[in-house]
Amino acid sequence: MTEAEYLYETVIKNDYCIGCGICAGMDNSPFKIIYNSYGNVVAEPISEATLKTSDVKVLEVCPFSDKSQNEDHLSKIYLPFNKNTDNHIGRYETCYAGYVKTGEYRKKGSSGGVIKWLATKLLQEKKIDYLIQLSQNDSRDVSQPLFIYKVYNEAEEVINGSKSSYYPVSLFEIVKYIKQHKGKFAITGVPCFIKALRLLSEHDIEIKKRLAFTLGIICGGMKSANQSKMIGWQLGVHPNNLIKIDFRRKYPNRPADQKIYQVWSNADRKERFKDVNKIYGTDYGAGFFKPKACDYCDDVVAELADISVGDAWLNQFTYDPKGTSLIIVRNPTLGEMLTQGLTNNDLELTRLSAEDAFKTQAGGFRHRRQGLSYRLQKRQNNNEWFPPKRVLPGDIEVDERRKYIYDLREKISEQSHLSFKKALDNDDLNIFYSEMKDVYDRYCSLNEVSSIRLFLRKLKRIVYYDVLRKY
Ligand SMILES: Cc1cc2nc3c(=O)[nH]c(=O)nc-3n(C[C@H](O)[C@H](O)[C@H](O)COP(=O)(O)OP(=O)(O)OC[C@H]3O[C@@H](n4cnc5c(N)ncnc54)[C@H](O)[C@@H]3O)c2cc1C
Ligand code: SF4
Numbered sequence: 001m002t003e004a005e006y007l008y009e010t011v012i013k014n015d016y017c018i019g020c021g022i023c024a025g026m027d028n029s030p031f032k033i034i035y036n037s038y039g040n041v042v043a044e045p046i047s048e049a050t051l052k053t054s055d056v057k058v059l060e061v062c063p064f065s066d067k068s069q070n071e072d073h074l075s076k077i078y079l080p081f082n083k084n085t086d087n088h089i090g091r092y093e094t095c096y097a098g099y100v101k102t103g104e105y106r107k108k109g110s111s112g113g114v115i116k117w118l119a120t121k122l123l124q125e126k127k128i129d130y131l132i133q134l135s136q137n138d139s140r141d142v143s144q145p146l147f148i149y150k151v152y153n154e155a156e157e158v159i160n161g162s163k164s165s166y167y168p169v170s171l172f173e174i175v176k177y178i179k180q181h182k183g184k185f186a187i188t189g190v191p192c193f194i195k196a197l198r199l200l201s202e203h204d205i206e207i208k209k210r211l212a213f214t215l216g217i218i219c220g221g222m223k224s225a226n227q228s229k230m231i232g233w234q235l236g237v238h239p240n241n242l243i244k245i246d247f248r249r250k251y252p253n254r255p256a257d258q259k260i261y262q263v264w265s266n267a268d269r270k271e272r273f274k275d276v277n278k279i280y281g282t283d284y285g286a287g288f289f290k291p292k293a294c295d296y297c298d299d300v301v302a303e304l305a306d307i308s309v310g311d312a313w314l315n316q317f318t319y320d321p322k323g324t325s326l327i328i329v330r331n332p333t334l335g336e337m338l339t340q341g342l343t344n345n346d347l348e349l350t351r352l353s354a355e356d357a358f359k360t361q362a363g364g365f366r367h368r369r370q371g372l373s374y375r376l377q378k379r380q381n382n383n384e385w386f387p388p389k390r391v392l393p394g395d396i397e398v399d400e401r402r403k404y405i406y407d408l409r410e411k412i413s414e415q416s417h418l419s420f421k422k423a424l425d426n427d428d429l430n431i432f433y434s435e436m437k438d439v440y441d442r443y444c445s446l447n448e449v450s451s452i453r454l455f456l457r458k459l460k461r462i463v464y465y466d467v468l469r470k471y
């Protein structure tokens, strides 16, 4: 069997491909990258015949292959200087919660605006020649993806990059760009993309030399492109007219974890937005529209990135509607830039322990440690192929109630892809609602107690915020 055939039979056919595009970007690759009909980005063979004759080495560069190195191994190569190691957040120098005090970074940012501030400084201080970050696709052609990776070489343009994009993309084109252009690059990416770039760097010395900084986005799971269509549809934009979405519009006066979705149509200029909690199918923890690969991924915080940034979901920060970033520093140059930013009064930073950094992502870690161990055991019991993980099948104890929660989350992900496709094919969103009802009702009733607890916690934060505003 060729490496290409093996990758196809294991990762791709079993739906563990996250569409990073690294395999397709190898010279003479027999793979291409597509958006499938469920709105997921995946690798697909150009033809089955080419797989049999291909001599391209793809197994060591795929983040989900069973022949590629894991995060622990790669971190020793890429982050040898880090003093500290933690079971959850991996190697690190320092952790902070913070935000940018100057300019529009925080206002236009997802949380504290830290990534775009850092990227701007990297260009200004000529530590890089190019920044590659995700951006809204300005095309009004609805057949185009809503987000794409773009290359920036002007510092003042960096602010125009996207906020958090729960939308699948690929590194395929951008890796070609890096290969064709000499110079130093920084790139933003979710953990599996940073891992894919590190794996590729082990095989491509030019890529390794050119990638000066990797800016990791902490990730609780991707969403298919169809989720954006569903959100738009509920807000009055038919999927055939959706040209833009903002997943992270902030309330001026509510805690940062309460957000607004906004969508744009190519048919009119009407402003359409709504509270996330009032849009069906956006319950993030339930797993709607999540690619299967995300349930088999054990890196929450981009352990291989030079810096990782997420939301500082701790009560003392969440109450602030402007948003606060969790920052995990691994690269000394980036650490010094943050310290300088603090001295210059550009940044507000509070030191966090690794334990506090973990607590900001506790739910995500539970799903990707305890939940993952349970899911792997199920695959093993069924004699199915699965990607090797640092978490072992059945290694972590799970009570029956939580097993059922994890089962339902998987079911919700699978069903949402199928039912929304059916809704699209029949031009009827009600099909999606009615087909999801049973499984989502079961999930909600199981989660009722925790939902009440969550509601009370949110209420406490709103009251806390009101009190702070008054004094
Ligand atoms: C799919 C997804 C899941 C996430 N899950 C979590 C989570 O579980 N917990 C958590 O704390 N935080 C999560 N985040 C991260 C969080 O939403 C913010 O991105 C983070 O707080 C950075 O905010 P900022 O204000 O510092 O960044 P900003 O200064 O606003 O900059 C954002 C940068 O991220 C880039 N970017 C946005 N989306 C993507 C993407 N999909 N791929 C590559 N680059 C991108 C933009 O181009 C921009 O450069 C997630 C983000 C995404 C995209
Ligand atoms: S995850 Fe990336 S490297 Fe692996 S099969 Fe998919 S596109 Fe190819």
Ligand code: SF4
Pocket: 018, 190, 191, 192, 193, 219, 220, 221, 222, 293, 294, 295, 297, 298, 299
């Ligand atoms: S959850 Fe893991 S596999 Fe899914 S997008 Fe995030 S980093 Fe990639």
